[in-house]
Amino acid sequence: MAARYIEIKNSIQKDILSHRYQVGEKIPSERELAAQYGVTRVTLQKAMHVLEQEGFIERIHGKGMFVTKVIEDNVYMLNNGTGDSILGFSREFGQQAKISSRLVTHQIIPAPQTVASQLELDAQQDVHFIRRIRFIDDVPVLVEDSWINSDVIATIPQAVLEQRSLYQYIEEVTGKKIKFYNSVIEGDLFNDELAALLSISPGLPMLKVSGVTKLEDGKAFNFSCSYNRADKFKIKNSWVGK
Amino acid sequence: MAARYIEIKNSIQKDILSHRYQVGEKIPSERELAAQYGVTRVTLQKAMHVLEQEGFIERIHGKGMFVTKVIEDNVYMLNNGTGDSILGFSREFGQQAKISSRLVTHQIIPAPQTVASQLELDAQQDVHFIRRIRFIDDVPVLVEDSWINSDVIATIPQAVLEQRSLYQYIEEVTGKKIKFYNSVIEGDLFNDELAALLSISPGLPMLKVSGVTKLEDGKAFNFSCSYNRADKFKIKNSWVGK
DNA sequence: TAGTGGTCTAGACCACCTG
DNA sequence: AGGTGGTCTAGACCACTAG
Known part of the structure; x- marks a missing residue:
């Protein structure tokens, strides 16, 4: 059972993506939406602040809330620069x-x-080392290395690594949700080894994203580092500042 | 007069940076801090959520709040990938x-x-085009291009552009605060023109950050694009996910 | 003046963690 | 059991925008 404000956020997000609320146009006021969903303004505001952070709406004092004009693009977006790129995949025009x-x-x-x-454990302690290549439409676009604390997950079935989401598996096994922290973005050039894995030329530009993943109880269990073809990816910085 | 939760956030941030609260250790509970500052828990929580977003603390349900272990580094951090790099400059070891x-x-x-x-204005309408080079310790490290709506600022004194913050000037002139939106990070290689401006070799890796800046009333006034030496900068993604 | 978002109060109950 | 963060209510007042 998710929190009410998360449910509301997802509901309104769906309304935006389905163009029930038109791009650039005003959506109902906080007081209206709060009444519709049967919650107080504070709860509704929490939902709207998340939507603002994630770039779906803009809130303007005294005017109202507006659907953000989405910029179309022909490259893929790494949504938040979090380690597990596969989770961040999204295309402006559907999946x-x-x-x-x-x-x-x-x-x-x-x-x-x-x-x-990074994982806050003793050196020499055993960890899983996993290297995977990710493909989009059968084109190799990134290499992802993961180091995973073997205390948290003793064994990882190969099927999990070949399929979709390692994180989902870890959430299932541990029964805890995961959090991302301290993600760092760097630029570099592909070296011979990584270029060979992606069948591209060395020296092409790369976006490197590394970060730590923790369980909701604060336990660090994963350090990951992904090497992304810079001609295929951008990173959207979901941030509203000042 | 800033909001109370912002004042509290700044106060606690100062306590963290001055090591009054030790790295990795627990800080007082929400209820304690709320009492200290004479506010309710809701207000105090707003302050703490901002500190969490900005990477200063971790909040762990049932345990408490902890000062984040800061990773030292010998490169500069572009704090949030916002356009105006100069504002984002920060070094782990002071300024x-x-x-x-x-x-x-x-x-x-x-x-x-x-x-x-990007600026939501008619094509051909006049804008300022500004190209600047930024130096750290007299080493050129980035080129920044800005396009600024001339409706918002008719004239820009050269002194402002040679000194610190264009944004501060705009806040003064318009009397409004600014917000960043839709910042995008890309990787690329320096071409001949940009490399020459920085006195480096073409083909070196670059982090490109672009984004729109708006006034608090929602008026877009600036589109900027910075080309950063990837060997000098990383971008910290201040994000706590899931 | 009426409507909007921004902030804040003083409670309450829940879920989680530790001893 | 006691302390912690997570969520939510039902109000209130303020600051900003518009006509």
């Missing part, structure tokens, strides 16, 4: 793109120092 | 870096189509 994965390697190794520090 | 600018060009031109669309 008809075919997404697939290939597992390059999966082994248990002693945690490298940088990984151990 | 002792020397920041300067050089104005390359400032002219009034008819708005190119993409700019007009």
